Amino acid sequence: MEQIEFNYPAKRKIAQRAHVGVVGSGDLEVLLEPAKGEVAHVFIRTSVDGFRDTWKAVLDRFFTKYDGVVRIQINDAGATPGSVHLRLEQAVEVSER
Amino acid sequence: MSNQAYSPNLIKRRSFIELNARERASVFFDAGTSRELLGPFDRVESPWLPMQGVTPQEDDGCVVIKGKIAGQAAVVVALEGAFQGGSIGEVSGQKMTAALDLACADNEKGILTSAVILLETGGVRLQEANLGLAAIAELMASILALRKHAPVICLTAGTVGCFGGMSLAAGLASYVVMTREARLGMNGPEVIEQENGVEEFDSSDRALIWAIHGGEQRYATGLADALVDDDTPQVAEVIRRFVSKGVPPEHRSSQVALYRNRIAKLDTSRQWDPKEFRALWTTNASNEENR
Numbered sequence: 001m002e003q004i005e006f007n008y009p010a011k012r013k014i015a016q017r018a019h020v021g022v023v024g025s026g027d028l029e030v031l032l033e034p035a036k037g038e039v040a041h042v043f044i045r046t047s048v049d050g051f052r053d054t055w056k057a058v059l060d061r062f063f064t065k066y067d068g069v070v071r072i073q074i075n076d077a078g079a080t081p082g083s084v085h086l087r088l089e090q091a092v093e094v095s096e097r
Numbered sequence: 098m099s100n101q102a103y104s105p106n107l108i109k110r111r112s113f114i115e116l117n118a119r120e121r122a123s124v125f126f127d128a129g130t131s132r133e134l135l136g137p138f139d140r141v142e143s144p145w146l147p148m149q150g151v152t153p154q155e156d157d158g159c160v161v162i163k164g165k166i167a168g169q170a171a172v173v174v175a176l177e178g179a180f181q182g183g184s185i186g187e188v189s190g191q192k193m194t195a196a197l198d199l200a201c202a203d204n205e206k207g208i209l210t211s212a213v214i215l216l217e218t219g220g221v222r223l224q225e226a227n228l229g230l231a232a233i234a235e236l237m238a239s240i241l242a243l244r245k246h247a248p249v250i251c252l253t254a255g256t257v258g259c260f261g262g263m264s265l266a267a268g269l270a271s272y273v274v275m276t277r278e279a280r281l282g283m284n285g286p287e288v289i290e291q292e293n294g295v296e297e298f299d300s301s302d303r304a305l306i307w308a309i310h311g312g313e314q315r316y317a318t319g320l321a322d323a324l325v326d327d328d329t330p331q332v333a334e335v336i337r338r339f340v341s342k343g344v345p346p347e348h349r350s351s352q353v354a355l356y357r358n359r360i361a362k363l364d365t366s367r368q369w370d371p372k373e374f375r376a377l378w379t380t381n382a383s384n385e386e387n388r
Contacts, residue, residue: 001150019137022117023154024179031137031155047152075152 002049006056008063010040014070018094021087028076028084032091035071046076054081062088068095110328114255114278118160118177121215121254124333125173131164135192143186145225154180159189161196167337170203170210172196178217178257185263186222190232197239197249204246211247211340212240214270215254219285220261233262240269244348248272250339254332255279258310269350272339273321274332275312281321282310308371318378320349 017033035041042059058081072091079087113121123131135141137155146153158180162173174193176183185193193214200210221229240249251270253259258280259267267273267281275281284292286300299305308314316324323335359378363369 001147001152017138019155022177022179023152023158023181024177027179029137029154033138045147045152047150073155075154077152 002046002052004044004046004052004055006042006044006059008040008042008059009038010063010067010069011038012067012069014068014095016095016097018091020090020094023075023077026078026080026083028074028079028087030087030091031073032068032095033071035069037069040066040068040070040072042072042074044074044076046074046078048076048078055084057081058084058088061085066092068092070095106326110326111330112327113329113332114276114327116329117179118158118175118215118217119156122160122162122173122175124329125166125171125213125336126162126164127166127168131162134161134163134196136160141188141192143188143222143225145187145228146181149224151181151224157186157188157192158183159192161192163196166211166213166340169340170200170208171213171340172200172210173213173215175215176218181222181224183216183218183257184222185218185220185229185232185236186225187228187232189222190229190236194232194235194239197236197243201239201243201246204243209247211250212243213250213252213336213340214266215252216259216263216267217253217255217257218259218261218263219257220263230262233266237266237269240266244269244271244344246344248339248342248344250274250336252332252336253279253281253312254327255312258282260285269348271345271348272323272342273315273349274323274325274335274339275315275321276325276327276332277307277312278327279312280306280310281312281315286310305371314371314375317375 014034019031021027021029023029140155142153142155143157158177160175174196197212200212203210243249248271250272251267252274254276255278264281264283286306289298290300312324315321325332325335
């Protein structure tokens with residue numbers, strides 16, 4: 001298991017937290033919570049080691065559109081980059097419902 | 098041919114099996130009465146999994162929701178089959194036991210509180226070995242304490258089913274509800290094959306496995322109390338009915354003489370066929386009831 005952290009600049013306050021997904025094979029769990037300051041913090045624990053660059057690419061792309069001041073925790077059980085992106089978007093959708 | 102004739106009820110169904118544990122646990126409650134206890138944001142996860150390089154889940158694969166079912170206080174505990182096979186670890190086991198103990202304490206205070214346990218589990222989580230075993234022992238004690246006051250209903254819907262120590266816990270329930278897709282048994286097919294060889298049990302023979310462990314057989318032989326379709330409204334309706342029904346006159350696991358007698362009558366010198374066995378236990382059941 002590998003732990004990875006990233007920070008992205010953010011400015012928009014969000015009102016609600018969101019939890020989506022399951023730590024099942026090929027899937028992941030996303031916990032998204034409002035935070036303070038002007039940064040979005042992402043904390044990842046993944047069962048598959050050695051994919052830091054791929055995680056960075058997925059999150060870089062996600063944060064080109066998303067600017068919420070949040071703390072995101074990801075517990076991953078080998079999801080593909082596509083699944084990761086979909087789960088992140090789902091978490092955003094639930095938090096803005 | 099019209100669609101109607103082709104696929105009459107299947108299309109109208111809302112699958113229960115496709116729901117995750119949290120969604121499953123939410124479907125039984127009267128509107129606006131439920132709240133989750135120790136949810137993922139409380140971050141009570143297994144301390145043992147990360148040490149072994151396994152990603153934990155924030156609710157440890159156990160969802161506890163308290164609320165009202167059919168106007169009556171109830172707690173629903175759901176295991177997430179997709180996380181580590183729904184296995185019981187220190188945290189998930191303690192969450193289940195504590196939920197049942199709180200329900201028991203409420204009953205003792207005069208607030209009738211039932212429990213519904215949604216089992217998708219292979220039993221003890223091997224990474225937490227003894228702690229998982231201890232948790233199941235405690236859970237069984239808690240079921241026995243609670244079922245004196247209010248019904249404890251176990252539902253296994255599939256596709257994981259219910260195996261290992263948790264099948265014993267299900268055996269203590271006031272009522273067991275299954276779907277055709279679900280399986281209930283002590284040792285899983287792979288375990289039996291591994292220990293006793295493929296001649297004993299071929300774990301790749303799905304028809305054989307379901308003929309022995311499947312919901313239909315368990316219901317027909319009186320080891321489950323209801324057989325439901327994989328349809329959320331129907332599952333919820335049956336659970337509400339059992340909550341309203343209250344404690345049965347005699348729990349299945351208290352009928353020691355009946356089951357001893359049944360087992361004694363089985364001739365184990367030859368191989369039984371699941372159909373034959375069903376006929377015998379079904380006949381037995383009706384004869385014994387008529388007595």
